[in-house]
Amino acid sequence: MAKATKKQALGRGLSALLKDPSNDIQSAKDKNADKVIGNIVELELSLIEMNPFQPRTNFNEESLRELASSISELGVIQPITVRKLQFNKYQLVSGERRFRASKLIGLETIPAYIRIANDQESLEMALVENIQRQDLDPIEIALSYQRLIDEINLTQEQMSERVGKKRSTIANYLRLLKLDPIIQTGMRDGFISMGHGRAIINIEDQTIQLDIYEKILENKLSVRDTEHLVRQYNTTQKVSVPTKFKEELPKFVKKGIKDFSEYFGHKIDVKVSSNGKGKITIPFHSEEDFNRIKKLVQRAK
Incomplete structure (x- = not known):
């Protein structure tokens, strides 16, 4: 308990330092920068703006309310990360769910790590940190990889080093973006798995992709069944579900x-x-x- 009190007091002290105009820290070389950068600071939520580079687009309202309830009881256990824009103004880098949930219950401050980064560095940090999350769906991860390629100009080898994933894993995610948008949405909503998507992507014609997608939903095909269906199409140019896969429900x-x-x-x-x-x-x-x-x-x- 004593450690927690000391940590919170330190956060408040740093917050006071940041509000002093004579200590407007803009770079790692500025006076007192070492006292702020990388440390946990209690920041006012009103001073933090949303991150335009946030790769995550879906925020489940029910899970946000559950997180808000947890924060109400236990506090924000994991600090958010922000970057300093100018005096007393910050931008969210990662931790948007914690940020949103804290606002839901009316908190005025939130623990935060402060970093100094330009727009490109901020985008890369947001994308890389979000890719590491366990609750992103395969399409969100694929879109984050694609943005690292398009906007940061990273190669697949460089991405592999940044996120700690094999290049083949990154390539498999990127290939999902060749699926018809309807199938991508189905994957995001949990109707099919990434394994289903990887099987379907072996067919270039998106009309046929959709035909197979409908067969998967209609007949509740497993990934292995889907792979069989794709191989069958590539051999015969026909999409037909074998009788053994069709299970009529009572x-x-x-x-x-x-x-x-x-x-x-x-x-x-x-x-x-x-x-x-x-x-x-x-x-x-x-x-x-x-x-x-x-x-x-x-x-x-």
């Missing part, structure tokens, strides 16, 4: 799937064997999403 299951999907907020997968026994699969996209589903299950008891 009427009572068909009637109930929609209710399940609406309740949990995800497309629910149901498989039924020939003896009448089945399995219900509920997908989740992040720790917050898992906890949200857990609460729904507990509430239904």
Whole structure:
């Protein structure tokens, strides 16, 4: 507890230093820069503007409220990162969910690491730090890689070094951007996996891609089934699902799937064997999403 109090007091002291016009730190060479840069500072939320380079575009409202509730009870455990623009003005680099959640519950300040970076460095930091997150969907990651290529002029080899991923992994993500936009959206919404997308991308014609995508959803095809379908098309130029992949669900299951999907907020997968026994699969996209589903299950008891 004593350590936490000392850390917070230090943050307040640094905040006071930043508000002193005679200590307007603009570069790492300025006086007192070493006391601020890389340290945790309590910053007023009103002094921080959003990052125009933020690669993340989807923020689930329910998970934001859950994070806000957690912050209300425990505080902001992991500081955000900002870059200094000018005197008493900052721009968010990473931590937008924590920033948004803190504003939701009316916090006035938030712990932050301060960095000094130009626009290009800020974009690269935001993209690289966001790629490391566990809750980004494959298309968000692919778009971040593409922006590093287009706007920072990084090669795949340089990206591999920056993000600690194999070049082949980066190439696989980038290839997903060749999928029809409807399929990309389906992947972002969790209707199909990255494995499905990697199989479909082996067909260049986007009309055929969509045909296969519809077959996947209609027949609940696995990644292996999808790969078989793609190989079949490349051999015969026809898209037809073998009978063994077609599983007709009982009427009572068909009637109930929609209710399940609406309740949990995800497309629910149901498989039924020939003896009448089945399995219900509920997908989740992040720790917050898992906890949200857990609460729904507990509430239904």
